[in-house]
Amino acid sequence: MGNNTNTFDAIVIGSGISGGWAAKELCEKGLKTLVLERGRNVVHNKDYPTTNMMPWEFEHRGQIPVDIADKNPVVSRCYAFREDAMHFFVKDTEHPYIQQKPFDWIRGYQVGGKSLLWARQTQRWSDFDFEGPARDGFAVDWPIRYKDIAPWYSYVEKFAGISGNKDGLDMLPDGEFLPPIELNDVEKYFQNVVAKNYNGRHVIYGRCAHLTEPQKTHYDQGRVQCQNRTLCQRGCPFGGYFSSNSSTIPWALKTGNMTLRPYSVVQEIIYDDKKNKAAGVRIIDAQTKVVTEYFANIIFVNAAALNTNLLLLNSKSNRFPNGFGNDNDVLGKYVAFHNYRAHINAKCNDFTNVTTEGRRPTTAYIPRFRNVYKQETDFLRGYAAGFGAYRGIQHDTSGFGTELKDALASKDLGSWYVGSHMMGETIPKESNYVSLDANKKDEWEMPLLNINVEYDDNDEKMVKDFQEQMTEMYTKAGFTDIHVDDSKHAPGLDIHEWVVCVWVKTLKHLY
Amino acid sequence: MGGVRMGKDPKTSILNEWNQMHACKNVFVTDGSCMTSTSTQNPSLTYMALTARAVDYAVSQMKKGEI
């Protein structure tokens, strides 16, 4: 492609979980590829400053100082925004946006994006998912079906490394699995209770992007077996979980075809009226504010969902006066998310003769069981759930003096606690949309994003149903002290929380 | 997720079955914005698979001179 140093075969906008894959695939196919990342570079291992720190080495033992939390209320609501990983999160104050309705927009502006911070849980879709909008009459029909994507699931699973168990479920197709991460005795017990009492409800091993038994392709990436640190959000020195930083980005770099340009805020995709296609992109350097244009034959947009909307809406031309590719006024609309509001915790009084040892990066998973084969409730679609059981040392801290000191040295175990949280499908609607603010811009000349997204009646019904169904399942299992909770938190928080919420709540019971 | 959704009909969607823009053939969108619906699964694995699939298609189209 030409002799201009600003011209490439392909441009990838964003280096997170999908941008990293685009970079790897394009480079492997021999295309000279420019990867533009708006944040700083984060090199695997080298730029994980907290990764080997011990708990006592954190000044506030993980807690976020109140002046930072007060200034950044949105990101502070994310479970992973703690002292050990806060450098990988965008602070509210640095990158404002407009919440026409409350929305917790969680962002990671660095090479690797949120792939450093994700919950690493990986389940395939089935045709019950791809056929959902057509069957239930919302949104538009997906243009693909499971058979179209199945071989590509296999392809990415082998490279990323996905642990899981072949469960043979039609609503959650099996993948190319490394050995699963074991369930504990209470989780297995609940699995049996649910299997005995319900048709079509399953409690299975969590499927996650952790190397339980690395293969050659993983060693070739420089990654080794997951060491069960469960400190993933700091960046993993073992490459035990999949991130762009540990996997796709260094892989793309190794081909010699990738040029990575950090601090590149893409302002606009440039349209070429003569050739009737995109010519390239205009970026502004995040630090120097110098504006540069880059050109390529193929452009991949992987800026993360809402920033991709922002970029396309802002890319206006004679051909696309309402935003790039937006001939139909659909761009920015039909935004949807996952509903994570409901939790249910309880106590299990049995299994006092066993416990667990070490840590693990996943728990059990309950695939969607509502409205799978046919519509059966007064709400559309359904929810999956995480489920975990935990037992730990329980200290009686009521005393003081040597009595308290002795109590804190005790190795006596408390009861088992169980926890579950919902992951509900929300219905994409025209009224859930994002748009550009007409006046306000950020310091890189980008309009601020207006976010207009909210729950609806379908979501409320689903929260209630999760609480009722899980309460029934817990009751059948004989769990006691059942506590249901609706956090009512705003939409967003899209780093999908996992078991952490369960443990935090459990620990609150203990102290 | 969504906002740049995939679909069969250029009148009601932005991207086709290859995550390629209906209205501009050399632009592909394969992050969460392409999602027509969200289902219940954690979405990242699907983004990865859609991306690898879209790149394969894009490069084959480029080689055919279609892009």
Place this chain on the structure above:
Amino acid sequence: MNINRRSAIRYFIIVGAGAVLLPTCKPSPKKISAYNNISIDEDQQAMLAAIAETIIPDTNTPGAKGISAHLFALQMLNDCYEQKDRNRFLTGMQQFNKDVKDKYKKSFVECSPDEQKIIVAAMNSQKDAKDDAAYFYNILKGLTVQAYTSSKYYLTNVQEYKLVPGRFKSSVPV
């Protein structure tokens, strides 16, 4: 804080000679400059150290004093608490100090170990945190326990923390 031994002796002599002169003889305690959000002087810091030490004593192993739990408590109070909570803590601390002085005619630091235990036992049995002094005590106790249980000593010698467990065993007999 280390009390210079000779000055401590002199101090007790003065007390013996006539307590009335005491306030004018003793210079007002020095403010601690390390904390920008809370006003704490050396005497108050010494009192916090002594209370923390009564909550988790140094025995043949380190306790609150050995791991400087009171310094962690002050750091957390300064950085991780809302201003209204910091204020309530400080008000409660003064209240506690006054209650001790009213009852024992001396400061908590000057009380004998047995007196200190009696004072802390009384605080520890209070369930009602509406009282500022009780609020102060509960926060200090919570932070002392947190300091101790997250200390290097505790996590290497008492309940071992493994940075790299290397495995997960799903079922282990108790």
